Amino acid sequence: MSSEERRDSLADQAAAWIPPWQRPTPAAESPSGDPGSDPPPEVPDPSEVPAAPAGGTGETLGDAAGEGTGQGGTAAQGAERPDPAERGAERPDPAAQGAGQAETAAQDAVAGVPTKQPAGRRRAAPAPAPAPELDDAELRGALEAILLVVDEPVSELTLAQVLEQPAERIGPMLDEIAAGYTAAGHGFELRRAAGGWRLYTRPEYATYVERFVLDGQSVRLTQAALETLAVVAYKQPVTRSRISAIRGVNCDGVIRTLVSRGLVEECGTEPDSGAFLYRTTTMFLEKLGLNSVHDLPPLAPFLPDDVEELADATR
Template structure:
């Protein structure tokens, strides 16, 4: 962010963020993995310049009131914890990854096992909450892996890893209890959600 734009935004820091900045914040939050400027532009139907301006406003708002900040990687932006709480976050992560799997992590792992390869948005839909941290937890433990979505090069899919099969003593994913039954139910649940979403967009 250049100094001129920062000062302009800073002068308005007591003013609530506009709707565009709020929409970007919401999308970055649910994304978990960050989003590119073109992707945000396409979703919100605003120009790249408008998106960039709103991101600067969001960045200023977060710096002023939160321990969350914007991470930039080329044209991709994401929400991350601020350096002021890095030690706290690191200690939390160490404790979380070293202990036993939580109920939430097991829930996410079960969905990935029976439905994978699966999009994170579908995992979120089935669970009803954001699953970014749970997925990262499972990846760091080596129980799942991330692959490119062949239908959308910008997206990823998640599936269980070979270590998952070894850990549970399975020769293949089909050896999971009632694999066909639960995989089919999850597929139906996701399709029903897609129908509802499509209906709301009309």
């Protein structure tokens, strides 16, 4: 075969080559009756195939083969990728999804199921409703009921918090209750003591109360304890050495007794010597029915007339 005939044969083959995407789809059954067999390739008519230009047969063949290979690879990759229409069908429709969520929320609302709100739009918990304000009669009764069961003086602020009422109403109402008891001549009275309020028996009925409560059961403080307690009450805060210097005797044991009874307590140390300081307690004010130590009676009427001479003699 001559070189010209070889060129014509290669040009015919290149012109007769059909890309894979243009090839006819095989039928379910081949003409021979075997399912899945490929039909015989169609051979184009040589008269219809245009002749390749001389001198460019090899180049044309290479370009055709390369183009066919590249397009064939592209077609294969395109066959593996999902169709954009199919990808759009797989994605949920935002409108349909929103409608479904709205329908689910409506069903939960009917069934009584609480729905979750977004974090940015979540509502704060509602503030508790304020307590209703009591009228004067109800407030008076509530205060009297509490004061009957307390075992120590209770402050106005505590009463206001318990009753959930303004503190400015508690003080005037307590004063009114105390004035009412005094005007009615009851055997008890309401008065301030140790920074709070408490019911007490009236002094004129003290002998009857003492006969009922303390008959055969009274525990009295000794004379030394009473003297020491008086020094602490009028000189507080005071050290034990100062108390002993005033009384002229050692008072360590008496101080321990008063501390154990809850009438005296430690309240720090003296900066110079480091000795413990002592003062009276709230129980002391409660037992004496005093609101503060400033209500203690003055000492001047109880001092002897020659107190200055006695002070000079002891120096």
